[in-house]
Amino acid sequence: MAGGTRTGSLLSGTEAPAVHFENVGMRYGMGPEVLSDVSFEIAPRSFQFLTGPSGAGKTTLLRLILLSVRPTRGLVSVFGEEVSGISNEALTGLRRRMGVVFQDFRLLDHLTTYENVALPLRVQGRSETNYRAEVVELLRWVGLGERMHVLPPLLSGGEKQRAAIARALIARPELLLADEPTGNVDPTLARRLLRLFMELNKLGTSVLIATHDFGLMDLIDARRLVLGDGRLRIEE
Amino acid sequence: MAETGAPPRPAPAASPASASEPSLPATLRRNAPLVPTDTAASRALAAVIAILTFLAALCAGAAEIVATSAGQWQGAVAQEVTVQVRPGPGRDIDADVTRAQEIAKAEPGIAETRIFSKGESERLLEPWLGSGLDLSDLPVPRLITVKLASSPAPDLKALREKLTEALPGVASLDDHALWLQRLSTMANTFVGIGIGIVALVLAATGLAVVFATRGAMAGNKEVVEVLHFVGANDDYIARAFQSRFFRLGLRGGAVGAGAALLVFALAGVLARISRSGPAGDEIEALFGSFQVGWRGYFLIVLIGVIASVVTAVVSRITVRRFLSW
Numbered sequence: 001m002a003g004g005t006r007t008g009s010l011l012s013g014t015e016a017p018a019v020h021f022e023n024v025g026m027r028y029g030m031g032p033e034v035l036s037d038v039s040f041e042i043a044p045r046s047f048q049f050l051t052g053p054s055g056a057g058k059t060t061l062l063r064l065i066l067l068s069v070r071p072t073r074g075l076v077s078v079f080g081e082e083v084s085g086i087s088n089e090a091l092t093g094l095r096r097r098m099g100v101v102f103q104d105f106r107l108l109d110h111l112t113t114y115e116n117v118a119l120p121l122r123v124q125g126r127s128e129t130n131y132r133a134e135v136v137e138l139l140r141w142v143g144l145g146e147r148m149h150v151l152p153p154l155l156s157g158g159e160k161q162r163a164a165i166a167r168a169l170i171a172r173p174e175l176l177l178a179d180e181p182t183g184n185v186d187p188t189l190a191r192r193l194l195r196l197f198m199e200l201n202k203l204g205t206s207v208l209i210a211t212h213d214f215g216l217m218d219l220i221d222a223r224r225l226v227l228g229d230g231r232l233r234i235e236e
Numbered sequence: 237m238a239e240t241g242a243p244p245r246p247a248p249a250a251s252p253a254s255a256s257e258p259s260l261p262a263t264l265r266r267n268a269p270l271v272p273t274d275t276a277a278s279r280a281l282a283a284v285i286a287i288l289t290f291l292a293a294l295c296a297g298a299a300e301i302v303a304t305s306a307g308q309w310q311g312a313v314a315q316e317v318t319v320q321v322r323p324g325p326g327r328d329i330d331a332d333v334t335r336a337q338e339i340a341k342a343e344p345g346i347a348e349t350r351i352f353s354k355g356e357s358e359r360l361l362e363p364w365l366g367s368g369l370d371l372s373d374l375p376v377p378r379l380i381t382v383k384l385a386s387s388p389a390p391d392l393k394a395l396r397e398k399l400t401e402a403l404p405g406v407a408s409l410d411d412h413a414l415w416l417q418r419l420s421t422m423a424n425t426f427v428g429i430g431i432g433i434v435a436l437v438l439a440a441t442g443l444a445v446v447f448a449t450r451g452a453m454a455g456n457k458e459v460v461e462v463l464h465f466v467g468a469n470d471d472y473i474a475r476a477f478q479s480r481f482f483r484l485g486l487r488g489g490a491v492g493a494g495a496a497l498l499v500f501a502l503a504g505v506l507a508r509i510s511r512s513g514p515a516g517d518e519i520e521a522l523f524g525s526f527q528v529g530w531r532g533y534f535l536i537v538l539i540g541v542i543a544s545v546v547t548a549v550v551s552r553i554t555v556r557r558f559l560s561w
Contacts, residue, residue, distance in 0.1 A: 066465060088470055088560070096467035106462045110272040122270075123468035171467065 016080025017041040018175045018206040019065050024074030026060055034060050036230045038074070042175070042208060047201040049217050050210040052227030058210040059103070061227065062177050065208070066100060067091055079174070096124065099168030099205075101178040105160045107152040113163050114139065114148040120171040135170060142166045142196075157184035165193065175206045182216055190216055270463065270476040271456055278484055281448045285441055285488025286495070289543040292437035293496030293536040299430025300532035306423030310416055317392060318410045319380040319399065327406065333378050336407045339398050340382050345390025348383040434539065441543055442550045445481060449554040452477065460559075470559040478552040485547025493540025500528045500536070 019042040026035040034057045042048065050058050063069045064076060067083055076083050078094050086094075099120075107116045115122075117139055121131040139148050142162040152160055161184050168176060176197065182190035194216060201207045208225075211217065217224065224235040319336050323329045333351055340349050352360075357378050358371045365371070384390050392411050399407040453460065463473050528536075 068461070068465070092464075092467060092469040095465060100465055106458065106465075108270075108272075108459055108462060111268055111270075115268060119463075120466040123463060123466055123472055167466065 015044045017043050017077070018046075018079060019208075020075075020077040020080075021064075022075040024064065024071045024076055026057075026064060026069070027072050033072070033230055035064075035071075035227075035232075038230075038232045040225060040232055040234060042206050044174075044206055045201065045204050046223065047198065047207045047220075048209075048223040048225055050208055050225045050227065051212055051214075051217065053212065056227040057230055058227055059179060061232075062100070062179055062208075062210055065175075065177060066098065067094065096120070096171065097174045099171065099173030099176045101161075101164045101168045101176075101181045103179040103183060103210075105152070105164040107155075107160055107163055107167075109152050112149050112151055113144055113155065113159075116152065116163055117148075117166045117170055119167060124171070131170075138166050138170055158186070158189055161185055161193075165196070169200065173205060176200060176208070178207070178209045180211055180213075181209060182211065182213060187215070191219065194219060269480050271452065271459060271480050277448065277451065277455075281444065281481075282484050282488040282491070284444050285485055285543055285547060286491040288437050288441045288444070289489045289492025289540055290495045291492075292434045292441075292543070293493050293539045294499065295430045295433040295437070296535045296539055297496060297500050297528045297532050299427045299434075300528050300535055302426040302430075303423055304529060304532075306419055306426075310419055310423075313412050313416060313419075315384050317382045317384065317412065319382060319407060320377050320410060321380070321403070321407050322377045322405075323375040324406050329378060332403055332406055333380065336399060336403060337380050339402055340380060340395065343390060343395045343398070345385050345388045346382055346395075347385040350381045350383075352379040352381070354378065438539075438542060438546055442546050445485070445547045445550045446554050449477060449481065449551045450558060452480075453555060453558050470556060473559065474552045474555040477555045478548050481551035482544060482548035485544035488547070489540035489543035492543065493536050496536050496539075497533060500532065504528070 019040075021041070022039050024035060024038045025033050026038075027033045038061070050061060052058055060069070064071055065078065067076075067078065067086070070084070079097060081090065081094065083091075083094075107113075108119070111119070114135060118128070118131060118135045121135070122128075136145070136148065139145050142165060144159060144162055144166065147155060147159060152163065155163065161181065165178070165181060168178070178197070181197075182193055185193065190213070197207050197209060198220065226233045226235060319340060321329060321333045321336050324332075337349050337351055340346055354376070357376050360379075361371065361376065392409065396409040399409055460473055463476070468476075
């Protein structure tokens, strides 16, 4: 069931979807299927929420898109590339086109806020002089200009959240995946972050926000991918 | 990285903080390693590498001392040959000895000859027969030591033939070849054992690094995962671990090799001091001057460097294998 899908990659002159799932099933080990027959697409420059109760498989779905786990069955394509048997180099190339905000931030505690945010550029081999102004600008933009030398354990939950978002955005991703990005911030900041994601989307980034905050989702009219009992329903 | 076509970032003008635009500091990075340095585990690994390097350097130094001493002994022995003149029935041994000396002296490449007197020859038997005995009735062979010149090279084969021809069944030439061969075999065996032990110790260093790297990978699983998610490839991550372990290896190797250098330097000083004492002759006979020399010191430093390089290479290979499972 791929409501609103378009197999753009098969048509000349149209862009491949950022993500394409076809009858994807996923189980961990010999356990029950966490996801069953999931089919959907994320179109370029689209904005959508991924929602569902806790344990419904939202994080697993994000991990499948991030290519950190392989599906048990079905077909997963990212940026038009089918990922089964993909080489490590190609995998790295695809990941560099994505930005991800983890639910638990995943900031590296031994690096400063500045170093954490600069990480995606540093691993690309860019010199610090080349990206310093860019990183500082983004840190100021998310309100962490005065906290750039601080190590993550000394940041508040909201500051960590913003640092994680800045890290996801610094390399100008074509696809942004955010797992509960407003889970640790007050409603005012949550709305501000949502506006940030919408602005990014307007500039061309495909955005997928996993959340179970209906208040947040009700703020904008966007497509909703609803997970329940391992199956996906799409509300346009 | 597909920079082209990537969306631009939202305009910074939206930020209230960007209005003032304070100047940027020269650098904001502290050159912090990407892989956190677990001080307890790192110290333990550096200590293990230091101990193993120390042991390997001791073995290498000891093998070097044996090789040098054996070389000195061989050099000293090879500069001298012995002519043995046996008493025969109805022969004047003193005349035979004189004749043998004349033959030796006439040969080119002979620097000096010296006849061991009858008394000196008998004294050589004292360790076996005891002192105070009358050995005049025993047919004790007489010896002539022949010192060889470095130039022109002596032809020992011709000398042997001349002695056999002039004094058949009486005079013989001993060029110590058998003894030299045994000495050479013994020295080579010691050096071989030393090389084997150094190789084993370096292999043990490698294995210790494999376990430490796997432990570090397991302990930093989240860091590795984050690095992957932000676009680092396996080689980049392997380099990050390699850089960390190379620094540890360098520290351990430097401490181990430094300690070994200190031990050999101290041992050399102690040997020089004790040489003046009663045991000095025995020590010098066994170990020569107990100096490892520049070649030995170079070997020890080289082992420290090899231990560091082994640490770096093994950690890189381990990370690559760990990531590609």
